[in-house]
Amino acid sequence: MNLKAIQAVAEQAALHAGTVLRPLFDQPHEEQTKSNIYDVVTEGDLAAEAAILPLLRDAFPEFGIVSEEGGGFEGSGEYAWHIDPIDGTTNFANNIPFFSVSIALADRQLNPVVGVVYMPILNEMFSAAHGHGATLNGKPIHVSGLGELSRAVMASGFPTTRHTLPEELNNVRHWREMLWRVRDLRRFGSAALDLSYVACGRLDGFWERHIHSWDVLAGICLIREAGGTVTDYAGVVDKAVTGAEVVASNALLHAEMLAVLKR
Numbered sequence: 001m002n003l004k005a006i007q008a009v010a011e012q013a014a015l016h017a018g019t020v021l022r023p024l025f026d027q028p029h030e031e032q033t034k035s036n037i038y039d040v041v042t043e044g045d046l047a048a049e050a051a052i053l054p055l056l057r058d059a060f061p062e063f064g065i066v067s068e069e070g071g072g073f074e075g076s077g078e079y080a081w082h083i084d085p086i087d088g089t090t091n092f093a094n095n096i097p098f099f100s101v102s103i104a105l106a107d108r109q110l111n112p113v114v115g116v117v118y119m120p121i122l123n124e125m126f127s128a129a130h131g132h133g134a135t136l137n138g139k140p141i142h143v144s145g146l147g148e149l150s151r152a153v154m155a156s157g158f159p160t161t162r163h164t165l166p167e168e169l170n171n172v173r174h175w176r177e178m179l180w181r182v183r184d185l186r187r188f189g190s191a192a193l194d195l196s197y198v199a200c201g202r203l204d205g206f207w208e209r210h211i212h213s214w215d216v217l218a219g220i221c222l223i224r225e226a227g228g229t230v231t232d233y234a235g236v237v238d239k240a241v242t243g244a245e246v247v248a249s250n251a252l253l254h255a256e257m258l259a260v261l262k263r
């Protein structure tokens with residue numbers, strides 16, 4: 001498989017989605033509720049998805065498609081695209097510029113081989129292909145070299161189902177446990193960008209449960225190519241995402257993060 005060629009098409013699709021989203025940003029939005037009132041879709045999510053899917057399908061008809069807003073396609077091969085046309089929909093709906101387009105290609109075991117996360121408002125393209133490293137706007141990126149948890153800046157997120165989950169699963173307890181041990185925490189609202197920020201060293205770690213493949217697979221590819229570590233909460237590498245949970249770090253802080261998340 002020519003991963004560089006696949007990566008180039010994923011980047012073009014993300015850039016195209018950006019051109020569709022920029023004029024819609026900072027305008028009133030049409031919003032619909034999905035699974036509950038905290039889970040919404042806007043006209044931007046649907047427009048970006050409609051822009052991305054034909055480009056990917058035409059370029060690689062053998063790949064399946066798993067896309068957040070329902071654009072699904074089984075595909076004949078071992079690989080599928082996992083697409084979030086807007087990761088950070090709540091931000092977009094509130095005209096907060098921190099949102100991204102996330103596109104990953106992964107095998108059936110959810111191992112990502114290509115990952116692209118594009119931030120339309122700042123025009124930042126995070127991009128990685130397995131074995132080829134990770135870049136931000138074409139320049140190589142690496143995770144941070146920080147080894148002290150007390151100086152770390154990390155991010156996390158809260159699931160849209162949080163109101164129905166106990167405190168040990170809705171992230172309130174883990175947020176509190178981590179807050180006392182690090183320099184500071186951030187809740188930016190786009191898991192794909194949070195992971196990209198770990199990949200380029202702006203953040204030292206990220207964790208979240210109840211996430212979906214389209215939120216995190218591109219970011220996982222970026223972090224692995226940038227020298228970081230991604231596992232589930234038990235520290236198992238292959239179980240990141242398949243169990244709908246992710247702990248991501250610069251590698252140096254991983255064991256300490258897992259220890260805090262065990263509490």
Ligand code: IPD
Nearest residue numbers: 086087088089157158189190191
């Ligand atoms: C959400 C964002 C958010 C995370 C949620 C996700 P969406 O994705 O990534 O940061 O905390 O778990 O659902 O709904 O904006 O695509």
